Amino acid sequence: MARLTILEHREIADNMRWLAFEAPHDLQYEPGQFLHIRVTDGVDHLLRRPISLCRVDGGRNALVVAYRVGGKGTKLLAAKNVGDTLDVLGPLGKGFPLHDEDRHAILVGGGIGVPPMVELADQLTQRGVQVTTIVGFQSKNVSILIDELTRYGEVLVATNDGSLGLQGFVTDYMTDELLASADRFYACGPTPMLRAVQARMTGRVEGYLSLEERMGCGIGACMACVTSCVLPDGSVGFKKVCKDGPVFPAPEVYF
Ligand code: FES
CATH class of the missing domain: 2.40.30.10 (Translation factors)
Structure with a gap:
């Protein structure tokens, strides 16, 4: 403290x-x-x-x-x-793991899930990883950090109302061609977005989801942040977002 x-x-x-x-x-x-x-x-x-x-x-x-x-x-x-x-x-908490063998990563941020992508993009590009960032917002007036992210590579923008970039969702940018070029993905944002990203990436690109969860203590003592997860034996169990996450391997997250 x-x-x-x-x-x-x-x-x-x-x-x-x-x-x-x-x-x-x-x-x-x-x-x-x-x-x-x-x-x-x-x-x-x-x-x-x-x-x-x-x-x-x-x-x-x-x-x-x-x-x-x-x-x-x-x-x-x-x-x-x-x-x-x-x-x-x-x-x-546990942050995004970086992998020495990666050459191209897709970063996906929705709304208030965009900020952690800035430090991640910086660390990846310092390691020589090409970064493509996809960000989604409700509308232009709440869009953030696009200029900061553009320093690190291409930034693709989607808004729900079409006031900036593509009208639609971050997944609309996830073409087969883009996914085939990527070694890893990293995503942070609201649950519907993470669920859609997980569905699109499964079997195509390995990656990580960062969960947004209401928290209490932040250090694993109160159980306020418990979420459903797929355990190693395939059963569904519970993990603490504050201590076991907020970043989880995508297949572990159970929506
Ligand atoms: Fe208390 Fe996670 S916030 S256990």
Whole structure:
């Protein structure tokens, strides 16, 4: 646990904010891990909010997350200013594994599942992996991080209402030709998107799904984040998203 100082905090789309902290010196992290940030109004004892790590900027010694302002907790977070400190746990959980043999990876992000793709794209391209990123949003006014992702390779955009990129879903970009060229996929986003990606990729490309789940403790102690999973013997069991995930091999996730 640490109290981290806010270096930058700004809106990047409607109700979407970019928040950079001063990074601890000895920070160990993987793309796909999350920070568990405590927010309180000083009266209620609010839970922590899990927010995916978006980027670690070594040059500025900064740790960046991007989040959607929705409920009471994130509204309190949005009111924090540069120079304020926040109680932050993490980075926590299991992130996206990288594979030395890969040459081309497909990254898929939907809505608030897009931020972890930035650090992942950075680490993959540093290893010489070609990255194709597919992102999906409800509409243009909530689209985020497209410019950041474009630094690492081609970015294909889909919106539900057609206000930016293709009108449709991220899976509409997943042609047989694209999938045949990929060694791996990585996806993070809402459950319907992950279910569709899993169905399209099964038997074609191996990869990982990062689950978005409501959390309590964030460290495996409370069972608030339990999800159904396929166990090694083929039966369905349960795993904790905060500790066993949030990233799981795609065949393990049971929808
Ligand atoms: Fe408590 Fe996962 S959030 S066990």
